[in-house]
Amino acid sequence: MMPAASTTTRIGISPNVAKGERARREQARRTFIKFCTYVDPRYETPAHIQLVAEKLQLVAKFIESGGKEGISRLMIELPPRHGKSELASRKFPGWLLGRRPDTRIILASYGADLASGHSRAVRDLVMSTRYQALFGGLSSQDEPVVLSSDSRSVAKWDLAAPHRGGMIAAGAGGGLTGHGADLLVLDDLLRTGKKARASRGGSSSTTGTSPALTPAWSRLGP
Numbered sequence: 001m002m003p004a005a006s007t008t009t010r011i012g013i014s015p016n017v018a019k020g021e022r023a024r025r026e027q028a029r030r031t032f033i034k035f036c037t038y039v040d041p042r043y044e045t046p047a048h049i050q051l052v053a054e055k056l057q058l059v060a061k062f063i064e065s066g067g068k069e070g071i072s073r074l075m076i077e078l079p080p081r082h083g084k085s086e087l088a089s090r091k092f093p094g095w096l097l098g099r100r101p102d103t104r105i106i107l108a109s110y111g112a113d114l115a116s117g118h119s120r121a122v123r124d125l126v127m128s129t130r131y132q133a134l135f136g137g138l139s140s141q142d143e144p145v146v147l148s149s150d151s152r153s154v155a156k157w158d159l160a161a162p163h164r165g166g167m168i169a170a171g172a173g174g175g176l177t178g179h180g181a182d183l184l185v186l187d188d189l190l191r192t193g194k195k196a197r198a199s200r201g202g203s204s205s206t207t208g209t210s211p212a213l214t215p216a217w218s219r220l221g222p
Helices: 013-030 034-041 047-064 084-099 114-127 129-134 193-199
Strands: 104-109 154-156 165-173 183-187
Touching: 013 034, 034 084, 034 129, 047 084, 047 154, 084 104, 084 114, 084 129, 084 183, 104 114, 114 129, 154 183, 183 193
Parallel strands: 104 165, 104 183
Antiparallel strands: 154 165
């Protein structure tokens, strides 16, 4: 009996399609909002999301320029369910790590579970196929951005060498001793409703000396 002849399936990509894909990848590396729609084709970008994305890009510029340009601190105030956490706590850290893989990031929230959830989303993003096509093993980068093989925790993970970047997630007020950050993301540090009012002792505002803020602010580099 003669063995069946093997067959090879080839998928052809036209030069124009390949050129367009290269252009989209370059735009995604360069522009934050383009990154958002590249890694998540269903991501919607209404006017308020575009505005916040522009400001976050200026935060990245501040870090990348060593404080010479851009925005050093940004406060985002939007109603619930308007996409601020998805943009600022999940997609932005991933994009910044791709552009500057030595960046150390701390993400703090009122509870460790919420912070870890955001950290998990960033880690999953870094491991995704579309992200890897931009910055990782599927890209043309000389030193691909990939997750360290021993980074199993969602609360604390690192990029693989030679990069020194990574993320630490913690509830407000804990778990940050001994860790520094280039980017500090504070997302929902205070619970809403009655629990929030109780935690603030009846105060209607928070300041830089708030017990929830002090441990996090002290971790931020110059």
